[in-house]
Amino acid sequence: MASSQLSVMVQPPTGRRFAADVPLRIGVAVGTFAALPYIHLQLEARKRLYPNVPLLVHDDHSPKRAELNALCTQYGADFTCNDSRHPPHKGDLTVFVSGLQWARERRLDLLVKLSRRFLPIIPWADSLAQLAIKSQYATFNSWTKTFNFGFRSECVGMAVRDWVQEQSAISARITEPGTPFVEAFIHGIARRLAQRNGEEAKTYDRTVGERPPAFSGYAVWDFMGTDRATRYPGFLWHNSSQADDYHALSREWGLPYNARDFNDPNQGFGNAPPRNLIEIAERYPRTDKRLAKHGYVRHYEEVFGSVRDRVQSVLEIGVDSGDSLRMWRDWLPSAQIIGIDNRAHSCVNEQRIRTIKGEQQDLQLVPLLRAAAPGGFDIVIDDGSHQSAHQIASFTNLFPLVKRGGWYVIEDLHASYHSRFNRDGVPSIMQFLAKALDTLNANGAWVSASTPVAGQADFSEVRFFRSIVFIRK
Numbered sequence: 152m153a154s155s156q157l158s159v160m161v162q163p164p165t166g167r168r169f170a171a172d173v174p175l176r177i178g179v180a181v182g183t184f185a186a187l188p189y190i191h192l193q194l195e196a197r198k199r200l201y202p203n204v205p206l207l208v209h210d211d212h213s214p215k216r217a218e219l220n221a222l223c224t225q226y227g228a229d230f231t232c233n234d235s236r237h238p239p240h241k242g243d244l245t246v247f248v249s250g251l252q253w254a255r256e257r258r259l260d261l262l263v264k265l266s267r268r269f270l271p272i273i274p275w276a277d278s279l280a281q282l283a284i285k286s287q288y289a290t291f292n293s294w295t296k297t298f299n300f301g302f303r304s305e306c307v308g309m310a311v312r313d314w315v316q317e318q319s320a321i322s323a324r325i326t327e328p329g330t331p332f333v334e335a336f337i338h339g340i341a342r343r344l345a346q347r348n349g350e351e352a353k354t355y356d357r358t359v360g361e362r363p364p365a366f367s368g369y370a371v372w373d374f375m376g377t378d379r380a381t382r383y384p385g386f387l388w389h390n391s392s393q394a395d396d397y398h399a400l401s402r403e404w405g406l407p408y409n410a411r412d413f414n415d416p417n418q419g420f421g422n423a424p425p426r427n428l429i430e431i432a433e434r435y436p437r438t439d440k441r442l443a444k445h446g447y448v449r450h451y452e453e454v455f456g457s458v459r460d461r462v463q464s465v466l467e468i469g470v471d472s473g474d475s476l477r478m479w480r481d482w483l484p485s486a487q488i489i490g491i492d493n494r495a496h497s498c499v500n501e502q503r504i505r506t507i508k509g510e511q512q513d514l515q516l517v518p519l520l521r522a523a524a525p526g527g528f529d530i531v532i533d534d535g536s537h538q539s540a541h542q543i544a545s546f547t548n549l550f551p552l553v554k555r556g557g558w559y560v561i562e563d564l565h566a567s568y569h570s571r572f573n574r575d576g577v578p579s580i581m582q583f584l585a586k587a588l589d590t591l592n593a594n595g596a597w598v599s600a601s602t603p604v605a606g607q608a609d610f611s612e613v614r615f616f617r618s619i620v621f622i623r624k
């Protein structure tokens with residue numbers, strides 16, 4: 152008999168959360184706003200792979216709620232819905248509250264809260280039950296190397312008897328002003344509950360070994376993997392799988408959807424997807440290209456907005472937090488994004504993003520970049536050291552890698568006027584560019600420039616805005 156089938160009528164002995172001799176009863180609460188195709192996949196997955204696990208779908212008052220309810224009835228799943236729509240992230244917290252209420256009424260031992268696009272594709276309940284019994288923790292989760300988060304909210308296992316005591320704290324956070332950071336908030340509760348751990352949990356901790364304090368407060372659920380941008384065999388998740396992957400599975404399972412149905416989970420009813428780079432940049436507060444900082448996004452939108460669907464390859468020198476690379480990925484749906492940075496902690500490798508560690512002025516980068524983008528780059532951006540000598544060396548080395556019709560962008564040209572970014576005897580980047588323009592116009596050919604440029608670079612168009620230049624090949 153599957154371990155999820157039996158009801159626990161007696162509480163586990165004091166000091167322990169889960170009895171080893173009574174199969175645990177596990178349920179799932181899936182939070183959503185619309186996303187009917189994704190919920191259909193969730194219901195089908197449960198029917199095929201873990202049919203004995205009861206499932207609740209909780210909708211944040213979307214216009215699709217009646218259809219979701221009907222679908223749940225068809226699949227023998229439960230359905231609840233908020234009375235009104237919630238602001239960002241608070242809707243996610245309502246899933247914890249209503250899921251725990253449902254779990255208590257059903258006398259479940261363990262509740263797993265799933266995001267709509269976290270789709271299990273293997274049976275997982277027995278391994279969770281084993282982990283619960285072995286660890287005697289109240290929470291089951293994993294960290295992610297992406298963003299270096301110590302907790303994830305897309306899949307959270309919870310001991311119902313502990314977590315129902317936290318329902319009012321979660322409800323209070325929903326009514327308080329301000330946008331909650333769901334991962335940190337739920338992690339805070341998990342840590343609090345872990346303080347009540349007994350000896351068995353401590354023994355389990357020793358089997359896990361040393362983990363940073365930021366990655367503690369829960370038993371590590373292997374199923375989730377430790378990087379949300381990596382594809383694991385047990386589930387689909389939108390940071391590591393594409394809409395096409397969900398569509399392929401829905402076809403395999405005979406569901407009536409086409410590829411487009413998986414592109415917008417909100418089915419046209421959610422917050423409107425950001426329309427342009429200026430809006431997308433607001434998701435990424437750590438890039439200074441945003442409107443409120445240097446405002447370069449306006450110029451990128453103006454120059455590339457009409458061709459964004461066709462851009463295939465972007466190289467950016469200077470990664471820092473990785474937020475600008477993520478912004479390019481979101482804005483340029485077909486592009487592979489490559490970053491260069493000389494600091495190890497700026498090595499960002501996520502879906503469609505790869506970072507190469509190196510000095511931007513180093514000629515040895517050229518063969519690596521040729522191999523990374525054999526067809527050349529549509530766009531190269533220099534947002535690295537802002538040292539004129541480095542900008543000139545990078546331009547000389549990398550402009551030849553730009554596709555014909557592609558662009559080379561240099562940011563923060565104001566550094567050209569600061570001694571900190573310039574060395575005696577080396578032209579400033581503005582002097583270099585002025586010379587290039589002089590030569591281009593005086594001779595009609597770059598080749599006779601007195602400041603030679605490797606690769607005999609030829610420009611077809613040059614556009615200066617405040618502190619930034621776009622050079623077209």
Ligand SMILES: C[S@@+](CC[C@H](N)C(=O)[O-])C[C@H]1O[C@@H](n2cnc3c(N)ncnc32)[C@H](O)[C@@H]1O
Nearest residue numbers: 438469470471475492493494510511534535536
């Ligand atoms: C201004 S930040 C990049 C910001 C990022 N493009 C954004 O918009 O979020 C500059 C980055 O360049 C990197 N850097 C500085 N000197 C470099 C060099 N010589 N070669 C490669 N990277 C360098 C730094 O480590 C830093 O992460």
